[in-house]
Amino acid sequence: MSQTYPIEIAETKAVFYPKQQAEDRWEQALERAHLKTYTMCHCLSDGNECKLAIRRIRSGYVFARYQDTNHNHRRNCQFYGPSRGQSGMQGYTRKAVNVRADGGLTVSLARGLKAPKSEVENDAPPNAPRHGDRAVRRDTMRLGGLLDLLWEEASLNRWDRAKPTYWDVRVGTALLRQAEKMHVGRLTLDQALLLPAERSRQENGKTIEHQRNLDVLAFARKLNLRPIAISPLARYDRARDVRQIHQAPLAERNASYSLGSGRHMGCLS
Incomplete structure (x- = not known):
């Protein structure tokens, strides 16, 4: 089952938990961070950074994985995907x-x-x-x-x-x-x-x-x-x-x- 994990804004170190990602404060944080910094998915507990780019589309903001990093996420994470070779x-x-x-x-x-x-x-x-x-x-x-x-x-x-x-x-x-x-x-x-x-x-x-x-x-x-x-x-x-x-x-x-x-x-x- 795909799961949503906490996401951290790299520049401010602010962490937003899944329930907070539906609040207006979350959208405002993404608007300020867009084009300035990246975010990190906290799906792993080993301290490894799973970076995500903030991308603006017509309906708001979405996240995009960096090249060849999708397989670094936890398997049940919404951003997980098989590596290019798989x-x-x-x-x-x-x-x-x-x-x-x-x-x-x-x-x-x-x-x-x-x-x-x-x-x-x-x-x-x-x-x-x-x-x-x-x-x-x-x-x-x-x-x-x-x-x-x-x-x-x-x-x-x-x-x-x-x-x-x-x-x-x-x-x-x-x-x-x-x-x-x-x-x-x-x-x-x-x-x-x-x-x-x-x-x-x-x-x-x-x-x-x-x-x-x-x-x-x-x-x-x-x-x-x-x-x-x-x-x-x-x-x-x-x-x-x-x-x-x-x-x-x-x-x-x-x-x-x-x-x-x-x-x-x-x-x-």
């Missing part, structure tokens, strides 16, 4: 995924968010061999790898029996918070990311998630971007889906991925 990141070079000075990530996609200027241009990456040399690491990341990275950074790959994870707005919010920290070119991933939205109970009404998707689409049209949509896939229907799969462009046929535990996600660009 995760799917071992298949990529630092050109594909690199940690920024502010704790965010820079991701180099095999197929960029910016659409080609003409229909004649084709920037689709060449097909990679299914059984290539495992020692060869990629300099760019495809959509499947990006989905895995988002899922892992949001800690959705960790099962908690006390809090089973079902697809709902909370999962989309967790993915969105991580997308805000991922830089693709001059953009952050959230600026081109479409997520499922609940229907409004009011006629012709729009939920916050629905309006955000509309804003993303308007932004994509303005800058000629290719949005990335992440959504749970509908249940398989042979009569319907076999015909649609044969008719779909090749890039879309390879754009759905299984994430285990009987759950599947679609990731289209």
Whole structure:
């Protein structure tokens, strides 16, 4: 079970315990410390510093782990993650995924968010061999790898029996918070990311998630971007889906991925 531990502001030595991290004083402390200092997670009792960068996003402040430090946290800590050599990141070079000075990530996609200027241009990456040399690491990341990275950074790959994870707005919010920290070119991933939205109970009404998707689409049209949509896939229907799969462009046929535990996600660009 993921657990929240006390966090210390390095500059002032002030320690905030989990219950205090919901108070206004906590937000004020982060605002003063942002861009000036870092924080330390107290998940370990051996005196080792688990540094965290303070990052400001649209909804407030979040923490980002420094490069190759996620495995230094206690296993039940909310900031724990497998080391690069123990995760799917071992298949990529630092050109594909690199940690920024502010704790965010820079991701180099095999197929960029910016659409080609003409229909004649084709920037689709060449097909990679299914059984290539495992020692060869990629300099760019495809959509499947990006989905895995988002899922892992949001800690959705960790099962908690006390809090089973079902697809709902909370999962989309967790993915969105991580997308805000991922830089693709001059953009952050959230600026081109479409997520499922609940229907409004009011006629012709729009939920916050629905309006955000509309804003993303308007932004994509303005800058000629290719949005990335992440959504749970509908249940398989042979009569319907076999015909649609044969008719779909090749890039879309390879754009759905299984994430285990009987759950599947679609990731289209």
